[in-house]
Amino acid sequence: MESLRKRILEEGRALSKSVLKVDSFLNHAVDPKLMYEMGTYFKEYFKEHNITKVFTIESSGIAPSVMTAMQMNLPMVTLKKQTSKILNGEVYQTTVHSFTKNSDYELTLSKKYINEDDNILIIDDFLANGEAALGAARLIEEAGAKVSGIGIVIEKSFQPGRKLLEDKGYDVYSLARIARLDEGIIEFI
Ligand code: 5GP
Numbered sequence: 090m091e092s093l094r095k096r097i098l099e100e101g102r103a104l105s106k107s108v109l110k111v112d113s114f115l116n117h118a119v120d121p122k123l124m125y126e127m128g129t130y131f132k133e134y135f136k137e138h139n140i141t142k143v144f145t146i147e148s149s150g151i152a153p154s155v156m157t158a159m160q161m162n163l164p165m166v167t168l169k170k171q172t173s174k175i176l177n178g179e180v181y182q183t184t185v186h187s188f189t190k191n192s193d194y195e196l197t198l199s200k201k202y203i204n205e206d207d208n209i210l211i212i213d214d215f216l217a218n219g220e221a222a223l224g225a226a227r228l229i230e231e232a233g234a235k236v237s238g239i240g241i242v243i244e245k246s247f248q249p250g251r252k253l254l255e256d257k258g259y260d261v262y263s264l265a266r267i268a269r270l271d272e273g274i275i276e277f278i
Pocket of ligand 1 (some may be wrong): 103107108111116137146149162165186187188189213217218219220221222249250
């Protein structure tokens with residue numbers, strides 16, 4: 090997605106060899122027009138996948154996924170990050186390691202919002218080690234539903250996430266793929 094690559098080059102800041110900050114349009118301030126355009130790309134790529142719901146992980150995945158769900162005319166569900174386990178039979182939970190915070194959280198999905206006939210599209214803002222997407226996939230599969238695709242806004246292709254997801258058979262589509270980061274350097278594939 091050319092307009093996204095342009096924004097990343099103009100406004101993104103590589104904090105290190107592994108972390109990119111894009112607070113001015115995705116992670117803090119949000120550019121709704123850019124999010125809408127992301128939705129058109131995800132809709133086009135996943136239109137033949139018989140998607141029934143769009144899932145995302147709070148909080149930066151919400152803006153691109155709500156735009157995608159709106160354009161695909163589908164419901165959207167946000168997987169919540171809880172600090173501790175909820176001990177009742179009403180939720181699915183799985184432990185996920187946060188790349189940016191270097192700590193664990195309990196990714197949580199209410200059983201009300203999924204059923205075994207669902208074909209789910211997972212959307213997230215970044216793909217690094219694949220922990221968040223794999224956690225979302227575990228919850229979906231525990232519910233007996235299917236992961237029908239994974240849409241990523243910014244993939245850091247030098248990290249192992251894409252390979253892990255593809256090895257599990259998931260169809261991963263990213264709008265921008267970064268080959269290398271370093272202080273002041275952002276290179277695309
Ligand atoms: P993963 O679970 O694939 O290791 O990391 C993906 C999650 O960590 C995303 O949901 C995103 O919130 C966060 N993340 C990973 N790398 C970056 C990054 O370079 N910049 C920002 N802003 N978030 C990141």
